[in-house]
Amino acid sequence: MRPSHTQNRAAYLLLLPTLLLLAVVIGYPIIAALIHSFQADPGLDPATGLFVNGGFAGFDNYLHWLLQRCAGPDGTYISCPDGNLASNFYASVGITFFFAVATVSLELVFGMWMAIIMNRNFRGRGLVRAAILVPWAIPTAVSAKLAYFIFAPTGIVNAITGTETLWTTAQWASRAAIIITDTWKTTPFMALLILAGLQLIPEEVYEAAKMDGTTTVQRFMSITLPLARPALIVAILFRTLDALRMYDLPAIFNGGGGGSGHATTTLSILVVNQVKQGYNSASALSTITFLIIFLVAIVFIRFLGADITGTGRVSRRQARRDRREQEELARLEASEPQLQEVGA
Numbered sequence: 001m002r003p004s005h006t007q008n009r010a011a012y013l014l015l016l017p018t019l020l021l022l023a024v025v026i027g028y029p030i031i032a033a034l035i036h037s038f039q040a041d042p043g044l045d046p047a048t049g050l051f052v053n054g055g056f057a058g059f060d061n062y063l064h065w066l067l068q069r070c071a072g073p074d075g076t077y078i079s080c081p082d083g084n085l086a087s088n089f090y091a092s093v094g095i096t097f098f099f100a101v102a103t104v105s106l107e108l109v110f111g112m113w114m115a116i117i118m119n120r121n122f123r124g125r126g127l128v129r130a131a132i133l134v135p136w137a138i139p140t141a142v143s144a145k146l147a148y149f150i151f152a153p154t155g156i157v158n159a160i161t162g163t164e165t166l167w168t169t170a171q172w173a174s175r176a177a178i179i180i181t182d183t184w185k186t187t188p189f190m191a192l193l194i195l196a197g198l199q200l201i202p203e204e205v206y207e208a209a210k211m212d213g214t215t216t217v218q219r220f221m222s223i224t225l226p227l228a229r230p231a232l233i234v235a236i237l238f239r240t241l242d243a244l245r246m247y248d249l250p251a252i253f254n255g256g257g258g259g260s261g262h263a264t265t266t267l268s269i270l271v272v273n274q275v276k277q278g279y280n281s282a283s284a285l286s287t288i289t290f291l292i293i294f295l296v297a298i299v300f301i302r303f304l305g306a307d308i309t310g311t312g313r314v315s316r317r318q319a320r321r322d323r324r325e326q327e328e329l330a331r332l333e334a335s336e337p338q339l340q341e342v343g344a
Contacts, residue, residue: 030290033283037061041278054280061284065089085274088262089285093292096266099179099250100243106183107239108232111190116224118191119198136188144252147181151253168254171263178250178264182243190235197231198224237300244293247272267292
C-alpha cells in the first residue's frame, strides 16, 4: 500500500533537521571550497612588486596542479620547480591509490577470514568477536603513534627480527609499515560488514551442499562468495573511499616523508601542506581530490553494482549478467527431459 500524503509530509519533516545538518556540515564546505578554488592566492604582483589580494583566477589553480604550471618572474607560466608542491601532485595520486589498493586487498582477505570465523557457532564466540573489533575501536592517531614506537629504529620489530631497518625514513619500509598498521586497524571494520552478509545466507544451503558431497573450497566458491557478493562490494567501496582520504596515519607516523621526503605523502597530506602556502590553491586541490573519490564511488555503484541504499537495485551490467544466468538455467531445465529420454 502506498503511503498517504500526510505520511509523506511527516517523513519529510522528520528528515528535514538531518538534511539541514548535512547541508551545513557537508554542503557548505564543498561549495565554499569550489568558490575559493577559482580565486587567486594573495601575493606579490610580478609586474609591480606590490602585494595584491588575488581576485578571480579562472581555472589557473586547477591547471597549476593538473599541468604542474607555475607563474614565472615575468608573469608567464612555466613548469613548476621540484621544490613546489605541485610537482608532487601525480606522485601523491599514485601513492594514494597504492595505499588504497594494497590495504583494501589485504583487509578483504583477512576480513573474509575473520568473518567466517565469527559466523560459526562455538563457545566463546562473543569474546572472539569483541577481541577482533578492538583494533578498530582504537583511534587512528593512537594507532599511528603506537606504530611509530613499534617500527622505531630501536623498536620491537627490529629487536625481534635482529635488523636495523629504518621503518620511518626508508621509502618502501615506511610504506610497508603504514600498510601493515592500516590493515591491522581497519580489517575488523571490513570483517564486520562481510559478517552481516554471511549471516543472511541460510544454513540449509550449506547442508544441502554437504549432502551432495561438495568440499569446503567448493562451498566457499559456489555458495559463500556469490551470495556474499553484495556485502563484499559495499565493504570494498566503503574502505576504498576511506583509504583514498588517508591522512592521519602517515601524517603522524612520519609526516608523509620517508625516502626522498614524499614517499608517504597522500593527496590529503598534500592539501594540508598547501593550505600553509595558499588557501585558494589548496581549495582547488581538495576539489580535485573530491572529484577523484567521487568518480571511484560512481564506478563502484554504476559498474560493479554496489547497493549502498539497500533497495536491491543493481547496475545494468549486473542485470544483464543475471538475465543471462536465468536464460541459461531455463535452457538447461528445458533440455533436461530430452536428456532423460535419450538416457532411457
